[in-house]
Amino acid sequence: MDKNKIKKQTKNWKKFWKLGEDEFNTQYFDINANGELVVKEGYYQYNIMDIVKKYGTTTEVFFPFILENRVRDLIELFNAYIKILNYKGRFYYHYVMKSNQHREFVLPAIAEGAHIEVSSANELFLVKRMLEQEKFNHKIRVTCNGPKTDQYINLIEELREKGLIIIPIIENRGELERLKKFKGEVGVRVNLDLKVDAHWDKKYNHFGFDEEELVKIGKIRNLSMLHYHISTQNEKIEGFVKPLKRAIELYAKLKEQNPALDTVNFGGGMAVPYEKKKKMISVKSLVNQMIKVAKKESDKLGVKHPNLVCEWGSYFTAPSQISLFKVLEEKAIGNKTDTKWYFIDGSFITNLTDTWSVVRHKWHFAAANHLNTRRLQKVWLAGSTCDADDRYTASGNYVLLPKITEDSPDLYLVVFDTGSYQYTLGNNHCLLSKPALVVCQNGEVKLSRKRQTPEELGKIFGWNGEHK
Numbered sequence: 001m002d003k004n005k006i007k008k009q010t011k012n013w014k015k016f017w018k019l020g021e022d023e024f025n026t027q028y029f030d031i032n033a034n035g036e037l038v039v040k041e042g043y044y045q046y047n048i049m050d051i052v053k054k055y056g057t058t059t060e061v062f063f064p065f066i067l068e069n070r071v072r073d074l075i076e077l078f079n080a081y082i083k084i085l086n087y088k089g090r091f092y093y094h095y096v097m098k099s100n101q102h103r104e105f106v107l108p109a110i111a112e113g114a115h116i117e118v119s120s121a122n123e124l125f126l127v128k129r130m131l132e133q134e135k136f137n138h139k140i141r142v143t144c145n146g147p148k149t150d151q152y153i154n155l156i157e158e159l160r161e162k163g164l165i166i167i168p169i170i171e172n173r174g175e176l177e178r179l180k181k182f183k184g185e186v187g188v189r190v191n192l193d194l195k196v197d198a199h200w201d202k203k204y205n206h207f208g209f210d211e212e213e214l215v216k217i218g219k220i221r222n223l224s225m226l227h228y229h230i231s232t233q234n235e236k237i238e239g240f241v242k243p244l245k246r247a248i249e250l251y252a253k254l255k256e257q258n259p260a261l262d263t264v265n266f267g268g269g270m271a272v273p274y275e276k277k278k279k280m281i282s283v284k285s286l287v288n289q290m291i292k293v294a295k296k297e298s299d300k301l302g303v304k305h306p307n308l309v310c311e312w313g314s315y316f317t318a319p320s321q322i323s324l325f326k327v328l329e330e331k332a333i334g335n336k337t338d339t340k341w342y343f344i345d346g347s348f349i350t351n352l353t354d355t356w357s358v359v360r361h362k363w364h365f366a367a368a369n370h371l372n373t374r375r376l377q378k379v380w381l382a383g384s385t386c387d388a389d390d391r392y393t394a395s396g397n398y399v400l401l402p403k404i405t406e407d408s409p410d411l412y413l414v415v416f417d418t419g420s421y422q423y424t425l426g427n428n429h430c431l432l433s434k435p436a437l438v439v440c441q442n443g444e445v446k447l448s449r450k451r452q453t454p455e456e457l458g459k460i461f462g463w464n465g466e467h468k
């Protein structure tokens with residue numbers, strides 16, 4: 001076949017597997033002439049099959065440059081619109097530790113200018129470690145969400161005394177009382193009286209103060225930040241603009257008794273195109289509209305433009321990692337003639353826990369090899385635990401993957417956007433091992449975390465090798 005023809009075909013395959021598309025966050029992914037998945041860092045290219053051959057499966061592959069580009073782009077975008085629209089407040093992005101606590105993720109984000117958000121004492125302990133190792137510029141800011149146990153508050157106080165700018169976000173009356181004498185800045189979390197049309201639209205939100213209650217409290221010592229976190233996987237511009245407008249009204253009210261209040265923290269919730277089916281909102285026009293609304297509302301109410309804090313989590317971490325599995329076996333599905341089970345060596349319960357629990361989200365799948373085959377198979381995927389729920393049927397629909405044939409018996413499954421929450425939500429059901437973590441950066445491929453061994457797993461459950 002001539003070169004041009006191969007080029008054209010590869011382009012079609014790329015499109016078919018939804019690779020190389022900005023709006024799906026797959027712009028770094030491509031297919032090589034052998035039909036294998038490659039990931040491009042500038043002009044460098046990682047072949048995923050090389051990683052499979054060297055490290056086996058189950059494996060997570062993290063690309064720090066994807067995370068870094070996303071952090072840099074968003075900070076630049078906010079700063080650009082702040083300038084264009086002559087907005088007087090500043091923008092701060094805080095890396096959400098709970099979305100991925102791996103050192104390999106956190107450090108590059110900080111190096112690109114991220115501040116930090118933690119949700120527990122144990123996450124804050126990691127910040128303490130970095131502080132003790134003098135890894136921080138003293139200007140870094142840390143917001144603390146989540147219920148404040150004594151251990152958590154003691155650590156907050158300790159780090160403040162060590163000179164860290166640390167802002168506990170007060171969520172209830174107990175915390176308000178406990179932090180009355182705190183010498184640093186504090187924030188409060190409000191449960192905004194409005195709903196947005198997104199994944200997390202619970203009728204009763206158990207986080208934060210109601211608006212009315214907050215206004216009644218009046219003066220809060222050292223209050224500098226008003227915080228809300230209204231949703232996750234929010235796919236509409238309105239879902240960001242509406243709450244921001246409402247928060248600025250409240251900010252203006254609270255500012256009367258709390259003149260030092262100068263920041264609105266709009267939490268997390270930016271959607272990730274997990275399914276790669278529909279068009280996502282443009283971050284550019286979202287940022288434009290948010291700054292416009294913040295400006296217009298504050299001008300209307302005659303208050304200073306607040307600084308804006310962003311705590312998007314999965315938006316940054318999810319697209320910077322993929323997960324690799326081996327297809328172990330295929331099997332007929334009862335009397336369904338056109339669809340087959342593909343069994344994988346990992347599990348939807350232990351590795352891709354959101355399939356089944358918290359967000360119940362769908363995933364985009366491709367293969368690491370045979371991406372240029374016309375012979376495709378409709379499949380349902382089955383995980384390796386003995387649980388009947390350990391499966392992925394695309395809600396009764398199907399996933400299209402390369403057919404397993406005699407000439408191509410080995411097939412490796414790739415799942416996209418697995419970099420947020422899955423590792424910590426994951427578990428050891430049926431004592432399956434946690435996957436290995438491989439990191440690709442600057443042309444180098446490194447094993448960062450080994451796959452859990454039977455010995456390590458045994459130890460967790462008290463099997464130390466002595467059988468008494």
Ligand SMILES: *Cc1c(COP(=O)(O)O)cnc(C)c1O
Nearest residue numbers: 229232268269270311312313314
């Ligand atoms: C979880 C969480 C976030 C991040 O949410 P995403 O949906 O991952 O963007 C941000 N802020 C707070 C307070 C959170 O609890």
